[in-house]
Amino acid sequence: MRAVLAPEALEAIVDVLRRRDWRVIAPTVRDKAIVYGEIASATELPVGWKDVQGPGSYKLERRDDEARFGYAVGPQSWKRELLAPSVRLLQIKRTNGGLEPVKDAAETKRTAFFGVRPCEVAAIKIQDRVLIGGKYADEDYLQRRENSFVIAVNCGEPAANCFCASMGTGPKVEDGYDLVLTEITGGTHHFVAEAGTDEGAELLAELPQQPAADADLTAAQTVTDAAREKMGITLDRSDVHDLLLANLEHPRYDDVASRCLACTNCTLACPTCFCTAVDDANDLSGEADDRLRSWDSCFTLQYSEMHGGGTRKETKSRYRQWLTHKLSTWHDQFDTLGCVGCGRCITWCPVGIDIREEVAAIRATQEAKS
């Protein structure tokens, strides 16, 4: 089911969903960045803003139009909605010398993610494989995921650090959405909408709309084709799995370690990084332990802490763990790559380390060797 929507129809989307008592989470402008938050009106979207991204830099600028989605991804991802930064899995109470585990009631409210980029849809699919695709499913994630409703937005203007075309995850979403919009700002500002599920079609049917002609679909395709062209291919993923495994002792890791601060920003900004710590936190009475699941990062020494110390003491080992996991061993573990090409790790790295450059540097000497 397809349709053409006027910009005002976005308000109808929010209205319809909120009348159903759903939460609507969408991009908003806060603290000079585009972040995800609950909205009550489509006017809260970042209307007429664009982002300018570079290695270690990010700023918002005004556009000369009223585009609703005229920016790429910001510091946050939908990971914070699905794999929440910190959740209490359960509480363990001390009772008369014994232990009594108490589980919290599950949150059941439906939540619409409004403005999910193709790379982010791909990231959600990757986390699905990791967190609910194996022998044990993360129940909190599963609950949130089953309550989610994905309104995707195709990309027309990639930021400088975007490389989804290289990773095969964008700029046009292929599946994994309920409804997808393509924003067309040239001429009359409008959106081409397409439902991906029955629920998406139900929503679309409730919106004020015009029928979509072939010319509208062609125009939408032109938007994503241009974005793909603009990005080009900056990371060759075809052989990156074997390339990195064959170069585990590459001197480039010493080089990157001299720049990397092991600050963990890349892992926290990454939409696929899923590592968590499970900690038992006491309350002051000493009568209860909260079992908390919180984001963790392979860039800390504590991450690999065992008796006898951490197994990855050096920053170069931790960077290698991260890079090889993203582009190589993730595939062995979960049958998918762990990188979607969103560029967050580049933008939010305080020293501007660029994953594409690091791979290219390893590739360059690899090729020189052979």
Added chain:
Amino acid sequence: MAQTLTETAGSLEAMTPVPYAVTAKRQDTYDTWTLELEPVDGAPIVPGPGQFNMLYAFGVGEVPISNAGNFETDERLVHTIRAVGAVTKALCAAEIGTIVGVRGPFGNTWPIVEAKGKDVVVVAGGIGLPPLRPAIYHVLKNRKDYGRFALLYGARTPTDLVFLDEVKSWQCNYDVDLDITVDVGDTDWKGKVGLVTKLIPPAQFDADDAQAFVVGPEIMMKFVAQELMNRDLPAESINVSLERTMRCGVGLCGHCQIGPTLVCRDGACYTWDKVEKLLAVKEL
């Protein structure tokens, strides 16, 4: 979305410690204790040889500990624990009657049943013996089903040897080629002195038809595997158990990765051919 996304078992039950009471406790060495645990309610879990449990000390935290019980007859969980960190110290300090939490069993099992008909070589380093104990008991119980059985046991000092009386009773009561060594002896030690690798060249086994089971510090397992391969035992026939930090035990937290493998999910038991190259890379 609003649809069923997975048929997989939920993790919340797997993440919830089940109350067990400490019903017996024995000090094995100056820093190592063995606890026997029974569930407060219901039947105990039945771990397979090589599997581990997450043990929880209230108010302190949780650690993965191998099962050391004789899984064919024990109705209690048996865990041998070295007091090295906050949680293991709390567990070792637990008195009889203390309630601890247990999650598990997790991880894969030793291919001990599959080793039927073959010679068995068990090489243990220090506290590496307890994780091998379930597999050893399986061989002893079904002794006729296996060929020769070499048990090579090494520790840093005589005081680091655990279960020594039990090990000697195996030698007396079953057909076990037992050989024991310590890196450094003391005035009372009358046995062999030297690394456990020195016990491998004289050990009796048919390299074409044997399975080795090796647990100890990683560096020890590397040299033992090399020595076994020097005896022409294929890497595929050498089984080791790896150790990494674990926070969940069920493949979700990411901490136990070694390159392509998650130790809690794909291990902790591996054949040497699967891990030799991974362990050769420093800090992988």
